[in-house]
Every structure is written in structure tokens, then in C-alpha cells.
Amino acid sequence: MxxxxxxxxxxxxxxxxxxxxxxxxxxxxxxxxxxxxxxxxxxxxxxxxxxxxxxxxxxxxxxxxxxxxxxxxxxxxxxxxxxxxxxxxxxxxxxxxxxxxxxxxxxxxxxxxxxxxxxxxxNKQETVFENFESIGMSPDEAELMKDAIHKPYGMILVVGPAGSGKTATLYTALNQVRSIQKNVITLEDPVEFKLQFVRHAQIMPSVGFTFAEGMKAVLRQDPDVVFIGEILDHEIAEIAVRAALSGRLVFSSISTNDSMGTITRFLELGIPRSFLASTLLLTVSSRFLRKNCLQCVAPYVPADRFLKEAGLASADGIKFLKGGGCANCEQSGYLGRVPIFEFFPVDKEIAGLIVEGASVLELLQAAHVKGMKTMREAAVERAMAGETTLEEAIYSTA
Ligand SMILES: [Zn+2]
Missing domain, CATH: 3.30.450.90 (Beta-Lactamase)
Known part of the structure; x- marks a missing residue:
């Protein structure tokens, strides 16, 4: 018919x-x-x-x-x-x-x-994963990633909600480390892309090929780099940490909202602080912000509560922009997206604080002193540069 x-x-x-x-x-x-x-x-x-x-x-x-x-x-x-x-x-x-x-x-x-x-x-364009700049990182941010992925062993975690760009970050990292000299193995669900010199494996819990079982098998395959789709429970967390302790570079993702949440999550999963401190190299979290539509954008003054949330006393001297809505952006005022990132590199000092039992707040303060920019700060910067609205920056990093 x-x-x-x-x-x-x-x-x-x-x-x-x-x-x-x-x-x-x-x-x-x-x-x-x-x-x-x-x-x-x-x-x-x-x-x-x-x-x-x-x-x-x-x-x-x-x-x-x-x-x-x-x-x-x-x-x-x-x-x-x-x-x-x-x-x-x-x-x-x-x-x-x-x-x-x-x-x-x-x-x-x-x-x-x-x-x-x-x-x-x-998205075919996302399959390029050429370098960290191509997925929206600044040159400084790309350096942080490169430093971490070229360490001989340790754990690099990418965190964030679904649709926050975790896959692009992880695949770009894989694409950068893969080479004929390295045995790179992945355990994924689903396998999203295929890269040369990378052994991609699809997890199949229905036949017993779970992340945990898969990890045990991967470690018998003489790997240099292991990519585990997601750390879901204690067993996977423990195997991942042990793999990193035994000299492998481990990439994975974990469901928390921000970089600091990773520490809490690992402790909840029963990983001792000392193990975490000696393996964690970097956690990266990302978000997308909707960009102002360039066809209908105009200056505006955000409401006081958004300024307050952004840590600003007033909008004086800042040119905030917002789209009024047009045919180009289907009246939404936004067109396209821009990624923002938060990096939490673990150096000797931070590792020491983790072992000593520092709270998330204490870790955040120590990282801040070293120049860490939170997701909220990265988002507010974008709004202050007129790329998005302050409302979008605040709501996306709540
Ligand atoms: Zn518009």
C-alpha cells in the first residue's frame, strides 16, 4: 500500500x-x-x-x-x-x-x-577526532589532555551526563594514543566508532561478557591502554584501578556531574583513597551550551539572581548578549552549541590531599589555587564573551 x-x-x-x-x-x-x-x-x-x-x-x-x-x-x-x-x-x-x-x-x-x-x-564529523582542539578545547586545555594521555600508566576519567560530549573526548584520546607500538583494547557498549590499531570489543551481558568479565580477559591480552566504556560498580572500579596500578593506561567514564564527584563516587564504590591517589591522573567533565543566534542577538542585562549565581556584583561594563528569536533560529534565540570543559589534574600535592582524607571542598580549593577553572566559571566566561546568555550558562551548570 x-x-x-x-x-x-x-x-x-x-x-x-x-x-x-x-x-x-x-x-x-x-x-x-x-x-x-x-x-x-x-x-x-x-x-x-x-x-x-x-x-x-x-x-x-x-x-x-x-x-x-x-x-x-x-x-x-x-x-x-x-x-x-x-x-x-x-x-x-x-x-x-x-x-x-x-x-x-x-x-x-x-x-x-x-x-x-x-x-x-x-555524526560523521565527530568521527574525525583529529585532535583535542577539534572537539572544542582551547590550546591550554588540549595540553592538559596531552600531558595525561602520554603518561605511561594511570587512569583518565571523563564524566558528565548523557549527551555531554564524553564519547568525543574519549575517542579523541584513544585516537591520539593508538599506534602500532601499543596494544589498545576497548570494552564498549555500544562500540560507536572503529579505529585502526585498536581492538574494539562489544560488551554482551546476555552471554556473560560483562564489563567485569571483559576486563579480566583484557588484562590477559597484554594491553598498554585499556578503554572501559563505563565504571558502573565496585567490581569494575576495582579492576580498573588495579589495571592502572599494574602499569596500564586506563580511560573510562563514570556517571557523576562534575570532576569532583568522581572522587566521591570512587570512595562510594569502595576504592581505598591510597589506590585512587596513586592512579588517578585527570578527570575531565564537559557540557554543551547553546550559542546565541548571530542573526537576532542584542545586548541585554541579565536578572540579578543570575548575576548573583555567576558571582557578579552587577552587569556594569559587561556586554551580555541574547537572541530575540528569528526565522534563522526558529524563534529560540539560540543556534548551534559550544562545548565547555572542566579539568581536574591530580598532581603529587592533590594526590597527597586525597590520601589524607581531604573533603571535596578542600580538593576544589587546592585545585583552584593551581588554576583550575570550574564548569560554572567556564560557562560564565562564555556568557561574558557574548557567546551565550548568562541564563544558559547558569542553568547548564546547575
Ligand atoms: Zn535568531
Whole structure:
């Protein structure tokens, strides 16, 4: 059956069997990172996540929903007959207009009325990972990264919520250390990109190949550099620390909001302070801030409470900018994103403080004296430079 009709917005809908392809191509052109497909009553909703914000991209007749999900499952190499269990897979599609391949991951989720799906588009530009500057670090920040990744052993942790740029930082680090002289092994879930001279392994808990089991096997593979997708529990934390203590360079991520949270998290996971102090080289956290739209940007004075949160007595002498909204930015005032980073390098003195039982506040103060810039400070700097609003800087680093 071929359906060609109008959506709510008056846009012509391609025949249902082509709808899925055209949707993915449209999402890729719209710079979307994710596409959400779900339905409610007789409507089929599509939302795109652009610059971190989920927005409605179209409302379509319910009739094309089934065909779209089925086509998506075929593209993602999923079982089309399975509708009761969540599934995830990977697919690619050629955009005939540009003759480029669009790569994506698909995951389906059984909701009460039927299956919902999320398409995660893999941004080809991000696959370059050429150097730390190319992912938005300043030359000084890139130096901190380079110092850490060229140490012979230790642990480098990247922290932050989902969608905060952890993958880009970790892959750039991997890309910089990989060489024919080094045995680099990864344990990932999912494997997002493939690099030469790196042994990428996909974790499969369903067959018992967990992060913890995988780590034990990796350590028998004579590794120089180990990349563990995420430190989830005590067992993984302990193996990671032991690997670093035994002379390996370990890269990983951990779910905390900021660099300092890493220390607390490791202690909660039962890692002794002395082990942490002798292995941790650097923690990096990152966030994206929405950038002011250059077409509609104008000076403004932020409300007192935002100035106060930013540690500013007044806006005197600072030219804060904010977009008023225009067609270019779909009335949001923002267009594109800029990454900000927070680095917490562990030197001898900081390591000593960790062993002595210093609180997070004491560690932060010591790091501050050494020139550490917090995420909040980095964000406020961007606002003071007019790249984003002060509100965005405060809310993104709450
Ligand atoms: Zn605008």
C-alpha cells in the first residue's frame, strides 16, 4: 500500500515505504542527534533532538507508523517479528542527493500501546577526532589532555551526563594514543566508532561478557591502554584501578556531574583513597551550551539572581548578549552549541590531599589555587564573551 498525503504542516508525505528513509535523511540535514518516534491515539509523532533540545518535527497519520517501524527494524538489522521486547541495532543509509552514508543506531521500546523507537544518528564529523582542539578545547586545555594521555600508566576519567560530549573526548584520546607500538583494547557498549590499531570489543551481558568479565580477559591480552566504556560498580572500579596500578593506561567514564564527584563516587564504590591517589591522573567533565543566534542577538542585562549565581556584583561594563528569536533560529534565540570543559589534574600535592582524607571542598580549593577553572566559571566566561546568555550558562551548570 502506498500512501501519499499531507501532514499537519502541509508538507507532502512520501509513500509509506520511503517515509523512513526520508525521515532519517531529513534528521541528518537538520543536525538532529536523535529522532524519537511515538504515537498517541490516532497520531504518529516525530521529534528531533537538536542542540540537546527535543522538538516536534512532525505529526503524521497513524497509518504509516507500522510500515515506518518495520522499515526501521530492517535498516537496524532487528527482528521485525519481535514487538514485545526492546531491541537495539545499528544501520546505515545512503542519502541519494549527496551520495553520503548516514550511520545510526536504532533502539525500540515496547510501550503500552505499541513500540516506540529512537534513532541515534552518528555524526560523521565527530568521527574525525583529529585532535583535542577539534572537539572544542582551547590550546591550554588540549595540553592538559596531552600531558595525561602520554603518561605511561594511570587512569583518565571523563564524566558528565548523557549527551555531554564524553564519547568525543574519549575517542579523541584513544585516537591520539593508538599506534602500532601499543596494544589498545576497548570494552564498549555500544562500540560507536572503529579505529585502526585498536581492538574494539562489544560488551554482551546476555552471554556473560560483562564489563567485569571483559576486563579480566583484557588484562590477559597484554594491553598498554585499556578503554572501559563505563565504571558502573565496585567490581569494575576495582579492576580498573588495579589495571592502572599494574602499569596500564586506563580511560573510562563514570556517571557523576562534575570532576569532583568522581572522587566521591570512587570512595562510594569502595576504592581505598591510597589506590585512587596513586592512579588517578585527570578527570575531565564537559557540557554543551547553546550559542546565541548571530542573526537576532542584542545586548541585554541579565536578572540579578543570575548575576548573583555567576558571582557578579552587577552587569556594569559587561556586554551580555541574547537572541530575540528569528526565522534563522526558529524563534529560540539560540543556534548551534559550544562545548565547555572542566579539568581536574591530580598532581603529587592533590594526590597527597586525597590520601589524607581531604573533603571535596578542600580538593576544589587546592585545585583552584593551581588554576583550575570550574564548569560554572567556564560557562560564565562564555556568557561574558557574548557567546551565550548568562541564563544558559547558569542553568547548564546547575
Ligand atoms: Zn535568531
Amino acid at each position: 502506498s500512501i501519499s498525503q499531507q501532514s499537519q504542516g502541509g508538507e507532502r508525505i512520501p509513500p509509506s515505504e520511503e517515509f523512513c528513509d526520508s525521515l532519517i535523511i531529513k534528521a541528518s540535514k537538520s543536525r538532529a542527534s536523535e529522532v524519537h518516534l511515538d504515537f498517541y491515539e490516532s497520531k504518529f509523532y516525530i521529534r528531533f533532538r537538536v542542540d540537546g533540545i527535543l522538538e516536534l518535527a512532525g505529526e503524521y497519520p497513524f497509518e504509516i507508523y507500522d510500515t515506518t517501524i518495520r522499515k526501521l527494524k530492517v535498516l537496524g538489522q532487528l527482528n521485525i517479528a519481535e514487538v514485545r521486547l526492546p531491541q537495539h541495532g545499528r544501520g546505515q543509509l545512503r542519502d541519494p542527493a549527496t551520495n553520503t552514508m548516514i550511520e545510526f543506531r536504532v533502539s525500540t521500546f515496547p510501550t503500552t500501546p505499541g513500540e516506540a523507537a529512537v534513532i541515534h544518528l552518528i
